[in-house]
Amino acid sequence: MKYKFLYIISFILYAHNCLAQHSFDIASIRQLGLITVEITTVNGEIPTCDYISAPEGSMGHTCTNQNKVPCKIDIYDHDNILYSSGEYVKGVSGATIKINGNTSSYADNKPYKIKLQKKADLLQRNDDRFEDKNWRLLKDAVTLKTMIGLKVNELLSLPWTPAYKPCNVILNGEYIGCYLLIESVERNSKCRLDVNKSTGYIVERDAYWWNENKYFATNYFSSAKGYRWTWKYPDEDDVTLEQEEYIQDYINTVEESIKNGTYEQYIDVLSFARWILAHDILGTWDSGGSNLYVMKYDNSENSLLQMANLWDFDTCFSMNKNEFSRYHDATYDFYYHYLFNSSNKIFSDTYKQLWNEQKTTILNELISFINNYALSNEATALQLSREYHAEKWNTDINNIYQEAEYYQEWLTDHFNLIDPLINTNTNIHEVSCKKDTELYHLLGIKVNSANKGIYIRNGRKYVVK
Numbered sequence: 001m002k003y004k005f006l007y008i009i010s011f012i013l014y015a016h017n018c019l020a021q022h023s024f025d026i027a028s029i030r031q032l033g034l035i036t037v038e039i040t041t042v043n044g045e046i047p048t049c050d051y052i053s054a055p056e057g058s059m060g061h062t063c064t065n066q067n068k069v070p071c072k073i074d075i076y077d078h079d080n081i082l083y084s085s086g087e088y089v090k091g092v093s094g095a096t097i098k099i100n101g102n103t104s105s106y107a108d109n110k111p112y113k114i115k116l117q118k119k120a121d122l123l124q125r126n127d128d129r130f131e132d133k134n135w136r137l138l139k140d141a142v143t144l145k146t147m148i149g150l151k152v153n154e155l156l157s158l159p160w161t162p163a164y165k166p167c168n169v170i171l172n173g174e175y176i177g178c179y180l181l182i183e184s185v186e187r188n189s190k191c192r193l194d195v196n197k198s199t200g201y202i203v204e205r206d207a208y209w210w211n212e213n214k215y216f217a218t219n220y221f222s223s224a225k226g227y228r229w230t231w232k233y234p235d236e237d238d239v240t241l242e243q244e245e246y247i248q249d250y251i252n253t254v255e256e257s258i259k260n261g262t263y264e265q266y267i268d269v270l271s272f273a274r275w276i277l278a279h280d281i282l283g284t285w286d287s288g289g290s291n292l293y294v295m296k297y298d299n300s301e302n303s304l305l306q307m308a309n310l311w312d313f314d315t316c317f318s319m320n321k322n323e324f325s326r327y328h329d330a331t332y333d334f335y336y337h338y339l340f341n342s343s344n345k346i347f348s349d350t351y352k353q354l355w356n357e358q359k360t361t362i363l364n365e366l367i368s369f370i371n372n373y374a375l376s377n378e379a380t381a382l383q384l385s386r387e388y389h390a391e392k393w394n395t396d397i398n399n400i401y402q403e404a405e406y407y408q409e410w411l412t413d414h415f416n417l418i419d420p421l422i423n424t425n426t427n428i429h430e431v432s433c434k435k436d437t438e439l440y441h442l443l444g445i446k447v448n449s450a451n452k453g454i455y456i457r458n459g460r461k462y463v464v465k
Contacts (some may be wrong), residue, residue, distance in 0.1 A: 022388050024175040027169050030076050031389065037122075037137070037181060038170040039097060041447025046172070049099045051106060052211065058226040060207050060290075062102040072099050075122060075167075075193055082124050085116060092119055102208055102290070104139060106108040112137040113184070122181060123165055129250065130163075130191045134184040140313070141166040141178045142386060142395075144370070144403050149313035150415045151369050152281055155362050156274040156354075160193050166382050178382070178389040185293060185311055187233040193308055195233060196298035201247045202232040202308065205292040205334065207442050212236060216248045220255040232293060246299055254305050258335050261344035268306040273351040275307035276336050280324045281362065283414060285315035288334045315320050317410055322417035348411065355422050363415050367408050374404035 022028070022074070030036045042045075049063040069087035073095050074081060088094030099105050100113040114122075119131040140146035146164075154161040164182035168175065187195050193202055207214040209228035214236040217228050229251070231239055250266075257263040279287035293308035341349040373379055383400045390397040 008206055019455055020382065022391050024388070024392065026173065026175075028172055029170060029175055029388070030078055032168060032385045033078075033377065034178070034385050035082065035167045035181070036076045036170060037167045038074045038076065039071050039172070040074075041069045041097070041172055044172050045069045047099050047110075049105060049113065054208075054226075055210055058207070058210050060102060061106065062208050062211050063099055063105040063209055064285075066098040066100075068096040068115070069099045069264075071095055073116075073122075075124075083120065083122060085118070086462060087115065087121070091117055100122065107139070109139060109389075111139055111179075121296065123163055125163075132183065132186075132188055132192070133208055134186055136182050136184050137167075137169060138182055139177070139178040140180045140228045143398050144373070144400065144407060145313040145316045147373065148181060148366065148370065148407060149310055149316055150276075151366060152278045152362070153310045153363055156278050156358070158271065158274055158278065158309050159306060160180070160191075162309065162311075166385070168385050168388070170223045175388065175392060177392055178385045182393070185232060185309065193233075193293075193295055194275065195295050199298040199300075201243070201296045203229045203247060203251075204232055204290070205294070206230040214239065216244060217233070218248060218251045218255055220252075220259065239276065241445075247296065250296065250305070251294075255335075258338045258342070261342050263339065263342070263344065264346050265305060268304045269350050270354070271306040271346055273347060273354050276312055277351060280418065281411075281414075282313070282316040282319070283319035283323070284313070285318035288336070292334065303323060317407065321410060322421070324418065324421075348392070352422055355419075359415060359419065363411060365371075366411055370404050370408050374401055376404055 002008075026036075045067075047067060047069050049111050052062060052064050054060045063162065070090075071085075071094060072087050073083070073085040075083040085095050086093035088096075095114055095116045097112050099110050100155040101111040104111050108128045114135040114137065116135070117135045118121075119133050121127070121130040121132070122135050123130065135306070138146065162183040162185070164180045167178050167179055167181045169177060183192060185193065187200065189195075189197070194201060205227055206212070206215070206229065207227055209230050212230045215228040230236070234240075234243060238331050254263070254266045257266045257340050262309070263269070276287070279324055291312040295308045297303040297306075310437070340351075342348070345359070378398050386397045386400070
């Protein structure tokens with residue numbers, strides 16, 4: 001579907017904003033049409049951090065020593081105030097803000113984590129069950145990827161879909177860019193991930209475990225390539241030795257059951273199929289990386305290990321249209337290589353059935369969602385805000401209307417191309433190749449004589465000679 005009229009709208013907006021430099025005063029930012037999150041810290045203190053790289057044998061770059069800065073938060077719709085946290089009083093009012101993220105924290109415009117001193121719904125849904133203390137400001141408003149990814153999460157009925165709003169952010173009177181104000185991944189039985197308060201678990205398979213105070217390893221493939229498990233719930237400061245031993249033993253049992261084909265006794269197969277199908281639909285390049293959460297409602301025998309919600313959509317739409325996001329490398333990416341290739345076909349059959357039952361509805365819903373969003377008043381306001389963001393940080397800007405057309409066409413082609421691969425089980429075939437730097441992004445390694453061997457990526461076997 002073409003959207004030539006959207007190009008006309010985008011051109012008019014772009015031309016209008018290129019005629020003069022923008023004014024970054026608060027009054028002008030409030031009139032752009034998005035909500036404005038205004039953060040005022042005590043004594044003007046700025047959130048800071050130090051940067052560290054992984055120790056030998058591990059991976060990644062991240063930040064540490066983030067200072068939790070006390071602050072006041074006000075949220076405006078134009079000049080109408082929607083929310084005020086009040087001045088910072090520990091345990092009573094106000095909030096703290098700190099830099100968040102891993103590699104994303106290295107950029108000049110940084111992501112942040114907000115912790116309110118009193119629960120509230122910063123998205124103003126007029127329902128107290130959405131109140132919580134923990135919120136995030138993500139830089140993801142400069143692309144539609146996260147919005148589309150969360151829509152797929154919702155359409156596939158994963159346990160919870162984080163709610164969000166694009167916003168402009170002012171820090172101590174200075175415009176710092178366009179963000180997504182979004183719910184944090186955490187336990188909240190009323191509105192987020194629902195696990196038992198006393199005996200439930202949410203843990204993350206984490207490449208950045210070495211930057212945490214508490215973590216654990218399991219016996220088999222989930223801890224390969226330097227991964228470990230870190231704590232989302234209970235908090236690492238609160239977890240007991242008994243809790244740590246329980247979930248570690250349970251995940252070890254899960255891994256053994258995946259190896260021997262008895263996995264349906266220990267995992268929620270449908271949630272695992274939904275999670276990987278979501279990434280396959282989105283063409284995610286690093287679906288098996290960090291931000292991979294599993295949950296267990298309680299410590300009873302009836303409670304199975306579930307996949308939680310999707311998070312981090314930076315590499316969506318990165319694969320070729322006829323490829324899958326799932327990495328089947330036995331040493332790299334979680335459990336899916338074993339589940340797809342198990343002699344027990346319950347998982348693979350569930351995955352295929354899920355696809356065939358929902359593919360048409362999901363594609364239609366995604367196309368409609370993207371199109372409707374591109375035509376919305378919020379999208380117009382977001383496009384204007386992106387222009388301000390680009391000027392502030394001297395970056396290129398993604399045009400919403402071009403994005404909308406691109407993602408709709410990409411998804412339509414992608415669904416048509418992967419459908420016969422899923423249904424004929426021909427998604428795995430062998431391709432021989434010699435040293436080729438073009439394969440770097442595909443394989444995630446430098447293809448050279450030091451890395452000879454067989455690599456299974458995206459449903460294809462590559463023999464590096």
